[in-house]
Amino acid sequence: MASYEKFIQIGMALDPIHVGTGGARIGRVDLTIVRDPVTQVPKIPGSSLAGVYRTYVAMAEQETNPNRQVNGQPKPYYPNCAGLGLETNNGHCRKPDCPVCTVFGFARGAGQGGGFAGLAAFTDAHVLLFPAPTRQGPKWVTCPMVLRLVGLDVKGVDDDAVYLQNGSNDPLNLGWLLLPVQAYAQMNTITSQLQSLGIPDSIRDRVALVPDRLFAHIVNSNLEVRTSVSINPATGAAEEGALFSYEALPRCTVLVWEIIAKNPAHFNIGGNPITAVSDPKAVHQVTQEAHPYLEHLGIGGMGTRGMGRVQVIHANQPPSNQTVQGNSAASGQTTSSTGQGGQP
Numbered sequence: 001m002a003s004y005e006k007f008i009q010i011g012m013a014l015d016p017i018h019v020g021t022g023g024a025r026i027g028r029v030d031l032t033i034v035r036d037p038v039t040q041v042p043k044i045p046g047s048s049l050a051g052v053y054r055t056y057v058a059m060a061e062q063e064t065n066p067n068r069q070v071n072g073q074p075k076p077y078y079p080n081c082a083g084l085g086l087e088t089n090n091g092h093c094r095k096p097d098c099p100v101c102t103v104f105g106f107a108r109g110a111g112q113g114g115g116f117a118g119l120a121a122f123t124d125a126h127v128l129l130f131p132a133p134t135r136q137g138p139k140w141v142t143c144p145m146v147l148r149l150v151g152l153d154v155k156g157v158d159d160d161a162v163y164l165q166n167g168s169n170d171p172l173n174l175g176w177l178l179l180p181v182q183a184y185a186q187m188n189t190i191t192s193q194l195q196s197l198g199i200p201d202s203i204r205d206r207v208a209l210v211p212d213r214l215f216a217h218i219v220n221s222n223l224e225v226r227t228s229v230s231i232n233p234a235t236g237a238a239e240e241g242a243l244f245s246y247e248a249l250p251r252c253t254v255l256v257w258e259i260i261a262k263n264p265a266h267f268n269i270g271g272n273p274i275t276a277v278s279d280p281k282a283v284h285q286v287t288q289e290a291h292p293y294l295e296h297l298g299i300g301g302m303g304t305r306g307m308g309r310v311q312v313i314h315a316n317q318p319p320s321n322q323t324v325q326g327n328s329a330a331s332g333q334t335t336s337s338t339g340q341g342g343q344p
């Protein structure tokens with residue numbers, strides 16, 4: 001059997017998402033979000049995802065097994081098997097039958113044996129479709145670089161332009177950026193792949209394709225920026241000089257990440273075979289227990305300000321790879337017959 005399997009996850013932001021750098025002020029914003037160092041596009045680090053998944057899976061396991069014992073002692077999945085597990089007595093149980101400790105791993109503890117890396121690995125969550133305001137209403141912006149993450153090799157997006165299903169002589173603004181509009185004849189191939197990934201019609205009908213070099217600019221200049229003030233708990237009033245601003249991925253941003261599930265049969269814990277999960281599909285299945293919690297409790301900071309909920313709309317094996325030719329390869333094809341109706 002394969003030593004690992006990949007599973008693709010598609011999530012939609014139900015609230016703005018602020019996964020902060022914890023770093024210093026840059027430009028006009030006090031609290032910035034994490035960006036990819038190469039592309040400068042905001043992302044959610046895989047390490048943040050892994051931590052949140054672990055906590056929520058421990059909560060889910062606790063709800064189904066509230067009276068769990070380990071070595072005759074009460075040892076709940078949550079909070080014990082969640083978190084960093086550094087407390088000597090109440091840390092991770094480290095048992096081969098624990099779905100939390102086997103799937104998410106555990107660190108080497110004080111006076112204990114070696115650590116275990118865990119059977120699930122998480123990639124960063126990348127922006128797949130980004131909602132930008134235009135004078136035709138919102139468009140969900142994407143580019144060849146991110147479509148590659150969902151198996152699409154998109155060609156022919158070379159000009160400084162916005163590529164839509166149908167061309168137009170009128171330019172279109174994406175936020176403040178005004179771009180000429182070009183027709184992209186193979187847009188249907190892209191939108192049908194997005195359909196297979198559970199992306200709803202209302203978004204698929206409004207996809208706008210831009211070249212990679214414009215994507216970061218459009219995302220970064222259309223982030224949500226909010227201003228807040230710290231409240232003094234003694235007075236209940238605003239703290240003097242405590243005004244701060246923070247940025248976030250806007251609501252309805254569509255994100256993509258992968259969970260790589262290792263084969264439990266290839267590992268053991270302290271010389272014992274892993275019994276909590278039997279194969280990579282079972283490892284993926286355990287991670288899925290986190291999704292209802294992700295949808296209600298969210299990820300990242302500013303949760304008290306109504307941020308962070310993510311709805312996972314697709315979790316499955318990756319779709320097959322496809323090459324999408326640009327307009328040159330589609331010569332003679334007129335504008336498609338589909339994609340016209342169904343606009344909300």
Ligand SMILES: [Zn+2]
Nearest residue numbers: 081093098101
């Ligand atoms: Zn455990």
